[in-house]
Every structure is written in structure tokens, then in C-alpha cells.
Amino acid sequence: MVTAPDGARLFVAERGAGEPVLFVPGLGYGTWSWSRQVETVSSVATALVMDNRGAGRSDKPAGPYSIDQLADDAHAVLAQRSALPAHVVGSSMGGYIALTLALRHPEAVRSLTLIATTSGGPGSRGIPDRTLAAWANAAYLGPARFARATMPLSFAPGWVEEHPAEFEELLALRLSAPTPAAAWRAQFAACAAFLRAGLPAGVLPQRSAVVHGTADRVVPYVNAAHLAERLNGATVVTLQDAGHLCWIERADVVNNIITRMVTGA
Secondary structure, eight states: OEEOTTSOEEOEEEEESSSEEEEEOOTTOOGGGGTTTHHHHHTTSEEEEEOOTTSTTSOOOOSOOOHHHHHHHHHHHHHHTTOOSEEEEEETHHHHHHHHHHHHOGGGEEEEEEESOOOOSTTOOOOOHHHHHHHHHHTTSOHHHHHHHHGGGGSOTTHHHHOHHHHHHHHHHHHTSOOOHHHHHHHHHHHHHHHHHOSOSOOBOSEEEEEEETTOSSSOTTHHHHHHTTBSSOEEEEETTOOTTHHHHTHHHHHHHHHHHHHTO
16 A cells, blocks of 8 residues: 555555556546556566555545546655656546646656546547436446446447457456445546646656547547647557557557557667
């Protein structure tokens, strides 16, 4: 466990040796969501995988939360694990956190791999109404029924039907340390505030890669180009027909991108 600036305890798993790579999960997700990355990345680096406050095995204090606070949590993880600077990988909300970490603590970030995410603000595209409605309709079902009802939207259309066993395995991992509804709402409110305002002004000089699927039904693909404008010569990788959870659907491709960011290949 790591201690956040306000005393909250944050769960971190560590594997491998070499330069540190911090994996930051998305809204309501935990360390389990990086299960297809850790083995590959830990073969060339030290993989640090955290649970954000409110999710997984981290503390779940009452809200409100903010992306700034979650970024400072991530910085605490790096500082207390003697992992400064680190390569930072963030998906969805984890991308908001990674971007904010790089802006607030630029000395802490060696590179950024930003997956299925956005810098928000004017010019970005928000969560589609259909997805928001599905989340709202399932909000009071409890973690297990909420996950089963809404998680298919995070995959490309048809993926769950084509990979039923894999979906059940991932669902079981998610529910091994479920995110309570109140904590999910606190994270969601932090995301909503970030998306409205956008990433604060500032230069992000770190070497960066933007990875996005064209069939993303949570953070629309058009955000990839908008995000790249905030970065210094970012590489943009388009995953044709991949959904929001593209790092799960196309793990081999995404793992290669992350490994190349670490090794400089």
C-alpha cells in the first residue's frame, strides 16, 4: 500500500525489473484491467499497477474526487515506490490522470502512452448519449449487475458475443474487487468536470503515443486527433474496428507500443 497526500491508502502491485512503468486504470476499473499487459511489460521493465481511490483494493473515501487529486495520488505512488521518473500508461479516465500528472509533475513522467482517452474541453467529443443512458439505467443495480449490463458497451460491437468465455473471465476479475456505486459516482463526477473544462493550458513535452479504436463507444475516436494537438509530436496509432477496451481486444499491438516507448526502439 501507498499513502495518498490526504492519508487514503492506495493499492499497488509491482512486477519485473528495470525502468518503472505506471499503469493507471479508467473509470471504476482496477489493476485487473491491465492483466494482458503486465506479463509482457514486466519482461523489460518494472510494471507498477495501481488502483485509483474508490476502486479495487484502494481505500474508498467519500467524494468529491477530482482528476487533480487522482493525479497527485499517482505521483504519491511513484514517489513512495522510488519510481521517479516513470513511463506512464493511462486508459480512459487513467489518461486524464496521466495527462494531469504530466502537467502538474513534469519531472515525474518520462513518457506517456494514452489509450482511448481525451484532453477534454472545447473541440473534444463527449461520451455518447446512448452510453450515458445505459450507465444511468444500470446505476442502482449493484456492482455485479451494473458491470454485466454496461461492460459490453466498452468492447467493439459483437466482441462479447464472439468471445463469451473471455468476457466472463474479465467480468470475474472485475468483480473480485468491485467498485461501490458511490465511489463510481465520485470518479464519474471527477471525469465530467475534467471533460467540461479540459486539460489546463501548458506544454506537455514528454514523448507520447496516442492509441485509439475506431469503434470506441465511450470516448469517441475523433478525440485522438484532438488530444495529439496537446502533445509534442505524438505518435497516433489507430486500431481499426477496436472498441474502448482496445488494450484488451488488441493486447499484442498495444503491448508492443508500450514496450517500444520504454525501450526507445
